Amino acid sequence: MEALKQRILEEGIVLSDQVLKLDAILNHQIDPKLTTVMGKELAARFRDQQVTKIMTVESSGIPIAFVVAAELGVPLVFARRKKTLVGDTETYSERVPSFTKGIVTDIMVSRQFLHADDRILFIDDIIANGDAARGLIKIIERAEATLVGMGVVVEKCFQQGASSIREQGVRLEALVKIKSLEDGKVQFQE
Amino acid sequence: MEALKQRILEEGIVLSDQVLKLDAILNHQIDPKLTTVMGKELAARFRDQQVTKIMTVESSGIPIAFVVAAELGVPLVFARRKKTLVGDTETYSERVPSFTKGIVTDIMVSRQFLHADDRILFIDDIIANGDAARGLIKIIERAEATLVGMGVVVEKCFQQGASSIREQGVRLEALVKIKSLEDGKVQFQE
Numbered sequence: 562m563e564a565l566k567q568r569i570l571e572e573g574i575v576l577s578d579q580v581l582k583l584d585a586i587l588n589h590q591i592d593p594k595l596t597t598v599m600g601k602e603l604a605a606r607f608r609d610q611q612v613t614k615i616m617t618v619e620s621s622g623i624p625i626a627f628v629v630a631a632e633l634g635v636p637l638v639f640a641r642r643k644k645t646l647v648g649d650t651e652t653y654s655e656r657v658p659s660f661t662k663g664i665v666t667d668i669m670v671s672r673q674f675l676h677a678d679d680r681i682l683f684i685d686d687i688i689a690n691g692d693a694a695r696g697l698i699k700i701i702e703r704a705e706a707t708l709v710g711m712g713v714v715v716e717k718c719f720q721q722g723a724s725s726i727r728e729q730g731v732r733l734e735a736l737v738k739i740k741s742l743e744d745g746k747v748q749f750q751e
Numbered sequence: 752m753e754a755l756k757q758r759i760l761e762e763g764i765v766l767s768d769q770v771l772k773l774d775a776i777l778n779h780q781i782d783p784k785l786t787t788v789m790g791k792e793l794a795a796r797f798r799d800q801q802v803t804k805i806m807t808v809e810s811s812g813i814p815i816a817f818v819v820a821a822e823l824g825v826p827l828v829f830a831r832r833k834k835t836l837v838g839d840t841e842t843y844s845e846r847v848p849s850f851t852k853g854i855v856t857d858i859m860v861s862r863q864f865l866h867a868d869d870r871i872l873f874i875d876d877i878i879a880n881g882d883a884a885r886g887l888i889k890i891i892e893r894a895e896a897t898l899v900g901m902g903v904v905v906e907k908c909f910q911q912g913a914s915s916i917r918e919q920g921v922r923l924e925a926l927v928k929i930k931s932l933e934d935g936k937v938q939f940q941e
Contacts, residue, residue, distance in 0.1 A: 590828045590864045593821035619810035620829065624817045631783035638780045639810065674780045 562736045565599060565714070566749055568592075569737065575745045579689075579720070587686045587714060588621045599736055600628025603684060603712035606734050607633075610709040612682045614638055614675075616701070618668055618693045625714060626684040633682070638674045640697055642666045653703055655696035668696050672704070679706040687715045688735070691722020698731065715739060718750055752926045755789060755904070756939055758782075759927065765935045769879075769910070777876045777904060778811045789926055790818025793874060793902035796924050797823075800899040802872040804828055804865075806891070808858055808883045815904060816874040823872075828864045830887055832856045843893055845886035858886050862894070869896040877905045878925070881912020888921065905929060908940050 572585035586592060603625070612633050617626035618640045630637035643666055654669035675681075681701050688694060694711065701708050708731060716723045716735035719742075726733050738750040762775035776782060793815070802823050807816035808830045820827035833856055844859035865871075871891050878884060884901065891898050898921060906913045906925035909932075916923050930940040 584861060584863070589831060589861055590826050591817065591820065592826055593817060593824070596817070597821060620813060620831075623810060623813040624827070627781065627783060627786070627814045627817055630781065631787060634783070636780050636782055637814070641779060641810075671774060671779055673774070 562599065562602065564595065565737055568595065569715070569739075569747055573747055575742045575747060578742050581715075581717070581739065581742055581747065583687070583715070591624045593624075596624050597628050599714055600625045601632055602736060603734065604629045604632035606712065607682050607710055610682065611680050612709055613678070613680045614682075615684055616640065616670070616675075616681050616697060617684050618642070618697055621687070622685040625686065629682065629684050629712070636674075638670065640668045640670045640700070642668055653700040655699050657692045657696035666693075668693060668700070670697075670700050670704075675701070675704045675706055677705040679704070681706050681708050683708060683711040685711070685713045687717065688713045688722045688726070688733070689717045689720045691720075691726055694722060694726060698726070698729070710734065712736075752789065752792065754785065755927055758785065759905070759929075759937055763937055765932045765937060768932050771905075771907070771929065771932055771937065773877070773905070781814045783814075786814050787818050789904055790815045791822055792926060793924065794819045794822035796902065797872050797900055800872065801870050802899055803868070803870045804872075805874055806830065806860070806865075806871050806887060807874050808832070808887055811877075812875040815876065819872065819874050819902070826864075828860065830858045830860045830890070832858055843890040845889050847882045847886035856883075858883060858890070860887075860890050860894075865891070865894040865896055867895040869894070870899050871896050872899055873901040875901070875903050877907065878903045878912045878916070878923070879907045879910045881910075881916055884912060884916060888916070888919070900924065902926075 574582040615630040615637045651672045652669040654667050710732035712734045716738045740750040741748040764772040805820040805827045841862045842859040900922035902924045906928045928940040931938040
């Protein structure tokens, strides 16, 4: 994904050795063309996996997860953060810390939309510490559904989320891997 | 949009005279095919308006807003709820109550992604009381951008959001209009 690397170099803002701001292409503004190319690439990597449902955690993963769902012809379920008054009690929920937000949130999925016979492909924008990802994976396990893998746009290799998820035996695919943000520079892993 | 009406009748859950739960097709699970048809229809209604950007408020409006953006070939900006630690101070923000969540939230848009020469089409899933919508419209006004209109999937005619926004002179298009939820039944307005 050379086009994506180029956009990260041009539009990403390194805020610290740990934090890369990608508001221009992932977390606040979306380029539909780039997102479509990225989503098709992730869909292609899991096309042979008999996926029945795409899942993500709101919000930044929704656009790319939507493209993957459209491409594979399956529904998209986005886990909600926090309980709303309209929510029913028929939900799986997990409490997770958030690295970037500095707060704890509950993520929840209605039992209505996640079943034991589902084969789930989990799509997200970025994997850093992986707290929300591990929370959603726990929910998928509690529902006794099958997680066929996880696809992300950006993997930050210097944080432990991706490796901790691979250690659980989950196949994790990333479109680009970032090795370091040191000295204000984005270094990709080849 | 007969297909959409049918899905609302089959999968919507009337929780009260005021609240219709559409988790199965809009707020938690998404059918990419239906969403694509809906997004193309909204895009068609505003195609002659020289739209430069689609805006929505996270999260449920993101999938359909993404389709409209892809269809019109323009970026999508989704307003964020609440400030994150990663956020910069260069944002427009508005505090809005939320009818369904029973809480107050701040919605924010970075100044980087909203300019005076922008022609904005605002896309959302449902308009009920319109609090978040009026908040985003205020932000668009403060940026001195042009709001060419608003497109929603569902308009709840018996709440005042849509009429209050039309009274401001905003062109608001809805794919379906719901007249009443009385006696647990969804009644459409023809």
